[in-house]
Amino acid sequence: MLLNIEKLKVEARGEEGWTPILHGADLQVAKGEVVGLIGESGAGKSTLGLAALGFAQGGLRFAGGRVIFDGTDLLQLPERQRRAFRGRRVAYVAQSAAASFNPAWRLLDQFCEGPAIHHTAGRAESEDFARRLYAAMHLPDPQNFGLRFPHQVSGGQLQRAMVAMAMACKPDLIVFDEPTTALDVTTQIGVLAAIRQAVETTGTAAIYITHDLAVVAQMADRIKVMRHGREVEDAPTRRMIEAPAQDYTRSLWAVREFRRPPRTLPQASAPTIGIREVTAGYSSLDVLSEVSFDIPRGATVAVVGESGSGKSTAARAITGLLPPRAGSIALNGTPLPPRLAQRTLEQKRAVQMIYQMADTALNPRQTIRQILSRPLQFYLGLTGRARETRLHELMEQIELEPARFLDRLPAELSGGQKQRIGIARALAADPEFIICDEVTSALDQLVAEGILRLLSKVQDETGVSYMFITHDIATVRAIADEVVVMKGGRVMDKGLRSEVLDPPRHAYTRELLASVPQMDPDWLTRRIAEGRIAEGAA
């Protein structure tokens, strides 16, 4: 057994002393084996993964158990000797390569640092190894790729460069911590293929941490499901997928099955929002080029595309934060002034927004009552008893108990609850149209599903229209009436959900759908065999 973690306990420093976050977790990895770790955020996956390097993040400490790597208990070693393992015997690949590469160093220097401090290879030798790995990872111009700085490289390439860096000392075990979560599906597939190939050719063992079941199904020989710092289930991949033993595992599997029934929308004379040939961008760069689509009254229109496709720029143009260079945006058939400052209070009230990161979108120093009261007073002039009544209605609408939550601060709420407050704040203005910008992508699948159900319910009750910005096809299938597919600032296809997606009408939509990992463990193998993975794709 290469790695044997036994009854590991980890505690976090809280306001009232240390609280346990791992309650005696076990994890075994054999030589050359790939173990998948899945669970929602807070399950302790990353903590367990980092423990394989004998490392506890800031504010955490090991409180018991053993981490035996190749016969040595890392927890018994002093820091200096643990360091000799890190990078050399056990390497780590972080979620965000963009944040995990030092912005002041060239990629090649960061690659060569590990071999240099561990004295595993000379500079020339490790440079040569780096170039070979860059080539194997299909990175462009592998001879000179390492001379670039992190900001000069795209996200997918950077993530592959990080996989290469992890292999610099030829480690026995690599911990992959959500390595593709921050990537677009079309980029993700290339990185997945690169990781798979790297692991297979070198025979290194791996721990693959993710919250995406379909991804882990492609990568792992064995899957361990975790929840609240405890193991729920541990089984070989195929058995886990075909016959999960635990209810919690089954519920994870079922999440993707939420479907809103197709609806017939009432025919209204004018769409809530009509976008006509809008061109917009920053400085000299056009991010949107002649984009036109409608948001019919009471409908949910999903806008899908990779990062950089112009989805969020379209939202900024509609809200008036980024006045378009050309084209027009109409609300109920009446053109909206391009700048937010020129719009009337009534026009501002009609268009509201829910943000991806509820954490940063809510003022941490205001109570929920203050956060929700502001739009009630500002847009509707509600005060006193009337405002209090409306506050209670809103809280009930988002299914949070008013008495329990109104006087709390955002920090006291979970991620899903915070996002519900974000929804309530948008609803407080009594809007006709809400832009939902990746509102579920920072949430775990179960929580995300709850948010999607809530948004559907609110739409049925109030008749509000949604523009749903997302890169997740499963979300689109779950909630959208109509779909707009964007790429490079242009609309590729638009129409009813069934027309656009089932079967995919446009070539780019086909590519997008084909890149979404499937639960079938052979999906990636098939895709690689088909040779459809764009080599060196950004």
Added chain:
Amino acid sequence: MSAAEARRRPILRMIAGRLGIGVFTLFVISVLIFLAVSLLPGDIAQQVLGQSATPETVAAFRRELGLDQPLAWRYLDWVGGVLSGDFGRSLANGRPVADLLAARLGNTLFLAAYAAVIAVPLAVGLGLLAALWRGSWFDRIANVATLSAISFPEFFIAYILMFWLSVRMGWFPSIADPGASPRLAEMLGRAFLPAITLVLVVTAHMMRMTRAAVVNVLGAPYVTMARLKGVSRWRVVTRHALPNALAPIVNVVALNVAWLITGVVIVEVVFVYPGLGQLMVDSVTNRDIPVVQACALIFAAVYILLNLLADVLAIATNPRLLHPR
């Protein structure tokens, strides 16, 4: 244009832009200095010649000084002189201002360099150690010690040092005149007390900024990543964190070095050190307008130049600007 040139262009353009702004600022300041000095109460000619001078001699002297000319013309005359290196003549002793300044400026720069050479490495080093061992006793002691040093008025520190190291021990002279042309070692010994006083005053600020900037970067994912590669903590701080924390540190260092050149009048007075600050104060008392103007202009230029340098260095440490896509 070659590819390399095209890549360097943004930073060159940025530096040229900063230089332009610096020159413009200096121009505005020269106008302000000139206006402020011309608003000083009292008639200079009267002041210089004394109460007993006849109105005719005063008028003649005013003409000689050009004081009968309009303000704008006098300003242009002064600026024109400055641009060609002529700062005019001292009213007190008739010597060229440039000669007066040259000696004093050399002394001031010597003292500032002396203090900076000790203070900057000391402050940055202490800041790095405090960041490395943050929360430890070292961190706390370094903080308390440097804060105490900055909390006392500088003349107080100066007199304490003078009392102990000069009067009691007799190790260093209390009057710190570097003299005409002694050997370097002798100059360093004579200027030791004022230099060390200045070091005590400026270290805290730079140290705390170094610590804060580095600690801020230590939370970054790439620092965790470096530790997970097996990099030692000291190497993490110096090689991974410091390069990304340089911009704020460089700015504070520049501000403090500028202060060492322009803000040390009190220390100069205490140690009777013949620097620019003292010259300026004396000249204000004597109504020696050309010298006052020249000193003020030099101080302004030093501030602008050092801040400009800090800006450029801060830009140069940012790989995004240095190596555009």
